[in-house]
Amino acid sequence: MNEPKKKINGMNGIAARRCACPANETGQPKSKLGLFSGLLLVLTLAFCMIPLILMLMDSLKSSGDLMTLNLNLGAPLSLKNYASVFAATGFLSSLTNSVIVAILVTALTVICGATAAYSFTRFTSVGTRPLSNAILICRMIPSVVMGIPMYIVGQRLGLQDTYFMLVIAITTFALPFQIWMLIGFYAQIPKSLDESARIDGCSYYQAFWHIVTPSAAPGLSATAIMTFFFSWNELFFALIFCGNRTKTAPLTIMEFMGYRTFDWGAILAAGVILMVPTLLVGLVFKRYMVSGLTAGAVKG
Amino acid sequence: VKSRKPASKLYRSERYAPYVFLAPTALLFLMIFLFPILFVVCSSFVNWNLLKPTAGISFVGFRNFENLLTSPKTWMAIQNTFVFSLVSVPLSMIFGMLLALAVDKLNRIRNSVEAALLIPMMVAPISIYLSFRFMFDPTYGIVNKLLSLIGLTGPGWFSSTDTAMMTVIIVELWRVIPFVYIVMYAALKTLPNDVFEAVRVDGANGVQTFWWITMPMLKPTLLVTAIIRLMDAIRAFDNIYVLTRGGPANATKTIQYLCYELAFGGFSIGKGSALAIIIVLIILITGMGLIRMMNRANTELV
Numbered sequence: 001m002n003e004p005k006k007k008i009n010g011m012n013g014i015a016a017r018r019c020a021c022p023a024n025e026t027g028q029p030k031s032k033l034g035l036f037s038g039l040l041l042v043l044t045l046a047f048c049m050i051p052l053i054l055m056l057m058d059s060l061k062s063s064g065d066l067m068t069l070n071l072n073l074g075a076p077l078s079l080k081n082y083a084s085v086f087a088a089t090g091f092l093s094s095l096t097n098s099v100i101v102a103i104l105v106t107a108l109t110v111i112c113g114a115t116a117a118y119s120f121t122r123f124t125s126v127g128t129r130p131l132s133n134a135i136l137i138c139r140m141i142p143s144v145v146m147g148i149p150m151y152i153v154g155q156r157l158g159l160q161d162t163y164f165m166l167v168i169a170i171t172t173f174a175l176p177f178q179i180w181m182l183i184g185f186y187a188q189i190p191k192s193l194d195e196s197a198r199i200d201g202c203s204y205y206q207a208f209w210h211i212v213t214p215s216a217a218p219g220l221s222a223t224a225i226m227t228f229f230f231s232w233n234e235l236f237f238a239l240i241f242c243g244n245r246t247k248t249a250p251l252t253i254m255e256f257m258g259y260r261t262f263d264w265g266a267i268l269a270a271g272v273i274l275m276v277p278t279l280l281v282g283l284v285f286k287r288y289m290v291s292g293l294t295a296g297a298v299k300g
Numbered sequence: 301v302k303s304r305k306p307a308s309k310l311y312r313s314e315r316y317a318p319y320v321f322l323a324p325t326a327l328l329f330l331m332i333f334l335f336p337i338l339f340v341v342c343s344s345f346v347n348w349n350l351l352k353p354t355a356g357i358s359f360v361g362f363r364n365f366e367n368l369l370t371s372p373k374t375w376m377a378i379q380n381t382f383v384f385s386l387v388s389v390p391l392s393m394i395f396g397m398l399l400a401l402a403v404d405k406l407n408r409i410r411n412s413v414e415a416a417l418l419i420p421m422m423v424a425p426i427s428i429y430l431s432f433r434f435m436f437d438p439t440y441g442i443v444n445k446l447l448s449l450i451g452l453t454g455p456g457w458f459s460s461t462d463t464a465m466m467t468v469i470i471v472e473l474w475r476v477i478p479f480v481y482i483v484m485y486a487a488l489k490t491l492p493n494d495v496f497e498a499v500r501v502d503g504a505n506g507v508q509t510f511w512w513i514t515m516p517m518l519k520p521t522l523l524v525t526a527i528i529r530l531m532d533a534i535r536a537f538d539n540i541y542v543l544t545r546g547g548p549a550n551a552t553k554t555i556q557y558l559c560y561e562l563a564f565g566g567f568s569i570g571k572g573s574a575l576a577i578i579i580v581l582i583i584l585i586t587g588m589g590l591i592r593m594m595n596r597a598n599t600e601l602v
Binding site: 034037038040041044045047048049051052054055058066067068069070071111112113115116118119122123136137138139140141142143144145146147148149150151152168172175179203204205208229232233235236239240250253254257264267268270271272274275278279281282283286289290293294 | 317318320321322323324325329331333335336337339340343395398399401402403405406413415416417418419420421422423424425426427428430431432434435439440442445446449474477478479482483486487527528531534535537538541542556559560563564569572573575576579580583584587588591
C-alpha cells in the first residue's frame with residue numbers, strides 16, 4: 001500500500017513496467033496516449049482546477065466588481081475580503097473550535113481504532129471478512145439516525161453546545177470507517193512479529209504498544225489524516241449540536257450567506273481560508289493521504 | 301484466547317486482553333448502534349414534537365409511516381435520491397476509471413498530473429460548493445457570462461427546477477471523480493506484471509487487454525468503491541444544504557435532507573425517526589445486495 005512513488009524494478013505494476021523497459025516497446029498501443037485519453041485528461045484537469053483557481057481569483061476582488069454583468073477581468077485585486085473575514089465576529093474563534101474538535105476526534109479515533117484493529121486481527125477466530133462487512137454496514141447508517149437520539153440526550157443532560165457532544169458524535173460516525181481501514185493495515189503486519197515478542201516474554205499489551213503499533217505507524221498516520229479531514233469538513237452534527245460557543249468554521253461561513261444580499265467576495269475568501277489547513281496537511285503528508293484514501297478498497 | 305497454557309500469572313492477567321482492547325470501541329459501538337437504533341425505532345411510533353412540549357409524547361402506531369408514505373414529498377425525496385445516486389455513481393466510476401488508465405499512460409508529466417489530481421481531495425468540500433454556487437449564479441456567475449458571450453442564454457442552474465439536480469450532480473462529480481481515480485490508480489499499480497506481458501505476447505490490443513484482463517482483476521476494487529460511493533450518495537446532505545437547501549420547489553431534496561428538515565427544522569421527532577428508519581431500510585437493502593456481489597467477486601478471484 002505505501003509503496004514508494006518510483007519503483008526501480010518493474011516487478012509489480014504496469015506503470016513501473018514501462019519505466020523499466022521502454023526500449024523493447026515497439027508499437028504497443030499503451031505506450032501512446034490516444035486522442036481520447038488525452039482529451040479526457042485535459043478536460044478533467046481543467047474541470048478539477050478551474051473552480052479552485054476562479055475561487056482564489058474572485059476572493060481577491062471586491063463584491064462590487066464581482067456582481068457585474070460583464071466578465072470584468074481587469075478588476076483590481078486586493079486582500080480586503082480576507083481582512084473583513086478575519087474582522088468578522090466569531091470567525092477566528094470558530095476556526096479555533098474547528099481545530100480543537102478535529103484534533104480531539106482524531107486522537108479519540110486513533111486510540112479506539114488501533115486497539116480495535118489489533119484485537120480484531122489478533123484475537124478473533126471469525127476472520128476479517130464478516131467483520132469488515134459488519135463495519136461496512138455500520139458505515140451505511142445515515143447520520144440522522146444518530147443525530148436524533150443524541151440531540152434528545154444532549155438536550156436532557158444539558159450537553160448542548162459543548163465540545164464533548166460534538167466530538168463524541170463525530171467520532172462514533174467516523175470510527176467504523178477508520179476501523180475498516182486499520183484492519184487492512186494491521187492485517188499486513190505479520191503475526192510472527194508479535195508472536196516472537198510473546199515468546200520473548202512480552203504481554204499482549206507490551207506487544208501492542210512496543211511491537212505492533214510502531215509497525216502500524218504509516219497506517220495510523222493515514223487514518224489520522226482521513227479523520228482530521230472528515231471532522232474538519234463535518235457539517236451535519238455541527239448544525240445540530242453547535243451553539244455560539246462551539247460553532248465550527250463551516251457554520252460561520254454558512255452564516256455569511258445567511259441574510260440580505262450575499263457578500264460573495266467575503267464568502268469566497270472565507271472558503272479559501274477554510275481550505276488552507278487540510279491543504280497543508282494533505283501536501284505535507286501526501287503519501288499517507290493516498291494510502292488513507294485507497295485503504296480498504298485496494299489490497300496492497 | 302484459544303491457547304491452552306498452564307495458568308501462570310502472566311496468562312491470568314492476560315485472559316481479558318482481547319476484551320480490554322475491544323472495550324473502547326465496544327463502548328462507542330453501543331452508543332452508535334444499539335442505543336440510537338432502539339431509540340429511533342421506538343420514537344418512530346410516537347407523536348412527539350419538541351416545539352409543543354405540552355402535547356407530550358403519545359403512541360400513534362404506524363401513523364407516522366402512513367403519513368410519510370402517502371405524502372408526495374417523501375416520494376419526491378426518494379426519487380431525487382435515486383436520480384442523484386444512480387447518475388452520479390456510475391458516471392464517477394466510469395470517468396475515474398478512464399482517468400486512471402489515461403494517467404497510467406503518461407510518461408514525463410505523470411508526477412505533476414498525479415499531484416494536481418490529489419488537490420481536490422485535500423480541499424474542504426464546503427468551500428468548493430460555495431465556489432460552484434457563485435460560478436453557476438444565473439446573473440453574476442461566470443458560466444452564464446461566458447455563455448452570453450457566445451450568444452446563448454444560460455439556464456438558471458441551481459435556481460431552476462429543470463436544471464438544479466443536474467447542477468448538483470456536476471458538483472458531486474467534481475468531488476468524486478478524483479477519489480475514484482486515486483483508488484483505481486492505486487489498484488492498477490498493484491496488478492501483476494507478468495499477466496500483461498503474456499497478453500502482449502499473445503497480441504491483444506489495448507481495449508481487449510482492458511476488457512478481458514484489467515477489468516476482471518480490478519472487479520473487487522471497483523465493487524468496494526462503488527459500494528462506498530453509493531452509500532455516501534444515498535446519504536447526501538452537505539452538498540444539498542450548501543448548494544440548494546433542497547430547493548427550488550423540492551427539486552433537489554434528498555431523503556436525508558428531508559429527514560433533517562422534519563427532525564431539526566420542524567422538531568417533529570416521531571416523523572423524523574420514522575423517515576430515518578425508512579432510509580436505513582433502503583440503504584440496507586441496496587447495500588446487502590452489493591456486498592454479496594463483492595464477496596462473490598472476491599471468492600472468484602482467490
